Amino acid sequence: MNKLPRNKVAMQKRYELISEVLRNNIASGRLPTGFVLLEGPIADLVQSSRAPVQMALRILEDEKLISRFDGRGFVVGVPGPQTVLIRGDVTALDLQISGEMDEALQSRGTWQLVYDQVEEAIASSLIFGEFRIIETELGEHLGVSRTVVRDVLSRLSERGLIRKNQSSHWIAGPLTAQSVRERFAIRSILEPAALKLAAPHIDYTEVGRLARKTESPVDEAEDFEVALMETCIAKARNVELISVIRSIQLPLNAANRALTALGLPRDRFAADEYRSLFGLIERRLIDPAADYLENHLKLMAQKSLARLKIVAVVSEAEHQVPYLTKVR
Amino acid sequence: MVQSPAIHRRRTLRVLGTAVTLLDQIKEQAQRDLGFDLEFEVLDFVLCQGKAALSPQAYDIYDQCFHNLDIVWFWGALQPIDTERITAWDKVSELTKRGGISRYAWRGHGDAPVKKLYVQPGDSLGSEQGRFISMLPTVHNLDSFGYDARVFGYSERHRESWAWLLDPRAKGRVALVDEPAIGIFDAALAAEAIGEVAFADIGNMTVSEIDALMVLLEDRRQKGFFRTMWRTALEAGELVRKNHVDVQSMWSPAYGDLSGEVPHFLEAVPIEGYRAWHGGMSLRHGLSGDTLDMAYEYMNWWLSGWPGAVMARQGYYMSVLDPVKASLGPEEWAYWYGGNEAQADLVGPNGQTVVKLGARRSGGAYWDRANRIAVWNTVMDEHNYAARSWDRFVNRVRAGQA
Numbered sequence: 001m002n003k004l005p006r007n008k009v010a011m012q013k014r015y016e017l018i019s020e021v022l023r024n025n026i027a028s029g030r031l032p033t034g035f036v037l038l039e040g041p042i043a044d045l046v047q048s049s050r051a052p053v054q055m056a057l058r059i060l061e062d063e064k065l066i067s068r069f070d071g072r073g074f075v076v077g078v079p080g081p082q083t084v085l086i087r088g089d090v091t092a093l094d095l096q097i098s099g100e101m102d103e104a105l106q107s108r109g110t111w112q113l114v115y116d117q118v119e120e121a122i123a124s125s126l127i128f129g130e131f132r133i134i135e136t137e138l139g140e141h142l143g144v145s146r147t148v149v150r151d152v153l154s155r156l157s158e159r160g161l162i163r164k165n166q167s168s169h170w171i172a173g174p175l176t177a178q179s180v181r182e183r184f185a186i187r188s189i190l191e192p193a194a195l196k197l198a199a200p201h202i203d204y205t206e207v208g209r210l211a212r213k214t215e216s217p218v219d220e221a222e223d224f225e226v227a228l229m230e231t232c233i234a235k236a237r238n239v240e241l242i243s244v245i246r247s248i249q250l251p252l253n254a255a256n257r258a259l260t261a262l263g264l265p266r267d268r269f270a271a272d273e274y275r276s277l278f279g280l281i282e283r284r285l286i287d288p289a290a291d292y293l294e295n296h297l298k299l300m301a302q303k304s305l306a307r308l309k310i311v312a313v314v315s316e317a318e319h320q321v322p323y324l325t326k327v328r
Numbered sequence: 329m330v331q332s333p334a335i336h337r338r339r340t341l342r343v344l345g346t347a348v349t350l351l352d353q354i355k356e357q358a359q360r361d362l363g364f365d366l367e368f369e370v371l372d373f374v375l376c377q378g379k380a381a382l383s384p385q386a387y388d389i390y391d392q393c394f395h396n397l398d399i400v401w402f403w404g405a406l407q408p409i410d411t412e413r414i415t416a417w418d419k420v421s422e423l424t425k426r427g428g429i430s431r432y433a434w435r436g437h438g439d440a441p442v443k444k445l446y447v448q449p450g451d452s453l454g455s456e457q458g459r460f461i462s463m464l465p466t467v468h469n470l471d472s473f474g475y476d477a478r479v480f481g482y483s484e485r486h487r488e489s490w491a492w493l494l495d496p497r498a499k500g501r502v503a504l505v506d507e508p509a510i511g512i513f514d515a516a517l518a519a520e521a522i523g524e525v526a527f528a529d530i531g532n533m534t535v536s537e538i539d540a541l542m543v544l545l546e547d548r549r550q551k552g553f554f555r556t557m558w559r560t561a562l563e564a565g566e567l568v569r570k571n572h573v574d575v576q577s578m579w580s581p582a583y584g585d586l587s588g589e590v591p592h593f594l595e596a597v598p599i600e601g602y603r604a605w606h607g608g609m610s611l612r613h614g615l616s617g618d619t620l621d622m623a624y625e626y627m628n629w630w631l632s633g634w635p636g637a638v639m640a641r642q643g644y645y646m647s648v649l650d651p652v653k654a655s656l657g658p659e660e661w662a663y664w665y666g667g668n669e670a671q672a673d674l675v676g677p678n679g680q681t682v683v684k685l686g687a688r689r690s691g692g693a694y695w696d697r698a699n700r701i702a703v704w705n706t707v708m709d710e711h712n713y714a715a716r717s718w719d720r721f722v723n724r725v726r727a728g729q730a
């Protein structure tokens with residue numbers, strides 16, 4: 001066995017943990033009806049980046065525990081005309097976070113937490129243009145040393161998310177249509193090939209379960225995409241290949257998450273495509289599956305280009321972190 | 329006991345759009361003809377598309393241009409229109425249904441409306457014909473620029489070129505329309521015409537082509553070429569009236585507004601061709617029941633002729649020709665669509681004279697003008713990148729102005 005046994009809570013996704021914390025506190029009344037929930041303060045409270053918080057809020061919205069209203073954020077419950085909005089500091093509410101939950105939220109270690117947070121912030125800013133990363137601001141913002149900052153930046157650079165310009169400043173972005181098109185072109189070459197290499201090492205029972213997985217409240221296409229990578233493609237015994245695929249995917253996936261967080265509609269068709277794909281793989285029809293995957297990636301490329309255009313109406317100002325300065 | 333009379337709350341249809349179509353005269357007549365109230369919200373192009381995408385609860389009908397379907401449709405803010413509920417669908421012209429006024433007409437670069445017209449399987453938009461459409465085609469026009477003939481000469485009509493927007497003779501007195509899917513093409517046509525930037529496909533520029541265009545514009549800005557940027561036809565007319573510009577992007581109603589006041593300010597017929605646009609109406613996602621029925625009534629009313637006649641009087645063409653012809657006076661049809669000399673003074677939508685006896689529409693007949701499309705207003709693949717670059721340029725022009 002090469003897997004370490006881990007507690008179930010620790011294995012849950014971050015957004016699931018956060019939604020669980022909020023759900024429990026709504027049930028217990030600690031989060032009262034009418035309370036306005038904002039991403040930022042919740043992210044601070046659970047020591048997370050904003051993306052999982054956004055996801056968690058959307059889950060609770062789907063469960064009708066919280067609602068959108070004519071303002072920023074969400075409000076607890078379903079507000080009627082009589083509902084009084086409560087605007088307050090969520091950290092002052094003394095929310096209950098179970099020890100197990102707290103541990104799970106903390107478990108990833110400071111470095112990993114910092115890295116994930118910065119990676120997510122930078123990757124999702126790429127759609128808004130080109131940014132310079134101010135190292136001192138980054139350190140101050142996250143409360144970490146220059147050494148940690150340097151480690152984080154060099155890892156980001158290895159993953160191809162940032163680069164140095166002529167004046168030795170760290171630069172990120174922009175994610176252009178051209179780059180989206182090129183990245184998908186690379187993916188449609190590499191991923192079908194990797195799938196074929198992976199075939200002997202795939203857990204087909206797991207794939208069968210995925211093929212029959214029904215609607216989930218969260219963005220299932222996104223979940224399926226991750227599942228396809230982890231249960232199938234990444235099983236190829238070629239570390240270099242998988243690492244290339246991961247870095248090609250990274251800004252695309254981050255942009256996709258950022259777009260979904262902006263409120264872009266979910267892709268109702270992609271989930272069905274993934275189900276068909278898992279169905280083919282489950283029946284060991286690897287060649288047709290590889291062709292299907294190639295075609296699916298072409299469709300995804302077109303959809304991503306269409307989604308990218310929409311970002312033009314969104315101002316970057318409200319999505320900025322202090323350590324990123326717009327270059328152009 | 330005396331029963332109080334039943335109170336009929338008047339039904340209301342909310343329309344979000346621009347000054348291109350949402351005129352007071354239209355609203356009043358439609359309310360009379362349809363028997364329900366209309367609420368018009370008039371915004372400039374940029375604010376309008378932002379609101380349509382981000383606040384789809386704020387309107388029932390979105391009256392805008394085909395090119396920004398790329399933004400609003402893909403936000404999921406709209407629902408398909410059933411052409412079987414559009415009475416005059418058969419009369420809608422080939423320009424929108426097929427992409428050109430005839431099989432042989434030059435289509436122009438960029439996104440002709442047909443490329444966004446039909447709802448395809450998977451909810452994307454394309455030119456493959458089907459029963460459901462994204463937007464009901466209505467008004468359209470072939471835009472060019474306006475210039476002061478005292479600066480560029482009266483005898484240059486056969487040499488009018490988009491290059492004049494970057495001509496040193498007009499330095500300091502140039503204005504462009506500020507809308508990244510419109511103004512950028514005026515600038516690009518000019519840049520290509522002066523030979524400083526070449527585009528492989530001007531309707532779908534690459535990042536490096538956009539960069540080259542913005543470098544050129546910034547250079548001219550620093551040299552003081554640009555007077556300002558404008559967002560509505562009214563603002564453009566004011567710039568001419570106040571003698572602030574020698575050459576600028578210009579939309580049709582502005583010439584009518586100025587009629588007679590500035591006879592030296594001419595509408596060009598660019599040798600490179602026109603920048604075309606096409607307007608239309610879309611239904612908000614989730615619109616249903618009675619309000620949806622009202623929306624179809626209102627859209628059908630738009631194709632009934634009378635509204636098209638009002639649009640013609642500000643220089644805009646309609647997607648259905650016969651009903652419009654029947655609603656215009658013969659001398660109006662001959663001038664606006666036929667390109668013939670005006671046989672009388674002609675009035676605009678608000679009753680003021682906009683065309684003097686003997687005048688002839690620049691560029692001639694509709695069919696001649698619609699055959700000379702260089703590029704369509706387009707939301708290009710790199711729109712997000714281009715729009716952000718464009719905004720920075722516009723902000724610098726505005727800051728320099730202050």
